[in-house]
Amino acid sequence: MKDPFLTIVVPVYQVEKYLERCVDSILNQNYQDYEIILVDDGSTDRSPEICDEYAEKFEQIQVVHKKNGGMSEARNTGTTLAKGKYVYFIDSDDWLDSSCFEQVIPLVEDGNYDLVCFGRQFVKSEDEALRQVAEPEIRSVTGYDAYLEMMDQGWVTGFVTDKIYKVSLFRENNIEFPIGRYYEDLGVLYRILLNSNQVLLTNQVFYHYFLDNPNSITASWNQKKVQDMLEFYKDAHHSEIVLDNLQESDQHIADVYYVNGLIHVLSSIYKSGYEKEYEYIVEDILNEIKKHPLTYKDMAKQPNKMKYLLYRLSLLKFAFKIQNILRASR
Structure with a gap:
């Protein structure tokens, strides 16, 4: 069996209320050349059981149960196990638009980019529709220009979850998410961008960033x-x-x-x-x-x-x- 093109890493911790919505949003994608790694980070609610149920139903899903070590350690675990050429991280209380991978992955495959950045929208419920971009645009920039784009509040955000990365970016540059630290996205993104050659940007919005999780670190x-x-x-x-x-x-x-x-x-x-x-x-x-x-x-x-x-x-x-x-x- 050939390796998948994409590995999707889902850190899981105390999200029994939201996990199914997240995983289903991946399984409902039209694009299917992926594996899902659910990293249960020592959850004490029903999250571990939900993970196992998904793994029993879908062969492309594997589960890792580990002691609680935080978001960074969970993401690092998934990156280490990734078989895909590219890796994507999604937070388990958020979810994707069903057309995300179908729209984005072909762009990555055609250009062999180090990463691709798309849009995300803050939402408070599933009833909130993502904003539609009247004129979708695509831009190819250097990693340095993508770093400046983030600095200048452009199409590159400071979030990890609205980007798909070449796995080699992490492995060849010894980039890991900082263990035991909060706001780990800030701690790695500038390094990823400055170690990238070519980056693809699109203004299309595919990611639902859920604001109403009381267990969020920003709460x-x-x-x-x-x-x-x-x-x-x-x-x-x-x-x-x-x-x-x-x-x-x-x-x-x-x-x-x-x-x-x-x-x-x-x-x-x-x-x-x-x-x-x-x-x-x-x-x-x-x-x-x-x-x-x-x-x-x-x-x-x-x-x-x-x-x-x-x-x-x-x-x-x-x-x-x-x-x-x-x-x-x-």
């Missing part, structure tokens, strides 16, 4: 989450591989992305009311922002532009304090 904050996110933003801006590749003419784009990330982390601290507990982190963030002075116009494309304006007006902390008071009074 609450703690010191480690804050520190991990901050360190990954720093790495994406001035780690060794970035400094070796970033052209001087593109430094401003990287600075803007970095400041947007810093504002996001700072806002998350203020929103959670942890500014006193994390005082030294707040001080570090504020010092980093001051090192990269920007105008509001510079931040026009960034999702945190209004928060940056509040920061410049010295109102960001106050705004979240008022928001927290109003929330508590409800």
Whole structure:
């Protein structure tokens, strides 16, 4: 039996409510040259049993049961076992449009790209339809230009799950998801992009990113989450591989992305009311922002532009304090 073209890795942890929706969205694809690796990361609900039931019904599905080690370790396990030339990671509370692989895989096969990036949409229920692109477009860019596209909030997002990767990108460049860290997507994407030769981009939207999972890591904050996110933003801006590749003419784009990330982390601290507990982190963030002075116009494309304006007006902390008071009074 020949190896599949695509390996789909599904980390599974405490998702008995959502797992079937996710796996069914893969099985319902018209494209079928794939294997599915369900990595049960020590779930204590019915997720392990659901995984085994799928494996008994479908020969292209295999299950790995392991002790809990986190999302990164689960993804790394799947990548190690992958038989496909390409690998795709999907979060088990999310799901795909039924036409995703049928539309995307032929593009990858024709061009032998290192990775392909497509669109995702945040949704709160299965009733929300994906937005339709009036004029679908496809672009071929270098890995470096794809990195800049991510920095500039273009067609390349900071998420792992709206991309399909050549497995050799991970194996030949010793890239692994960082074990024991939150926001692992931030920790690998810039490395993947800067190690890529050719990247295919499409503005078509195929991925449903589910927002209403109460167990999501973004549902609450703690010191480690804050520190991990901050360190990954720093790495994406001035780690060794970035400094070796970033052209001087593109430094401003990287600075803007970095400041947007810093504002996001700072806002998350203020929103959670942890500014006193994390005082030294707040001080570090504020010092980093001051090192990269920007105008509001510079931040026009960034999702945190209004928060940056509040920061410049010295109102960001106050705004979240008022928001927290109003929330508590409800």
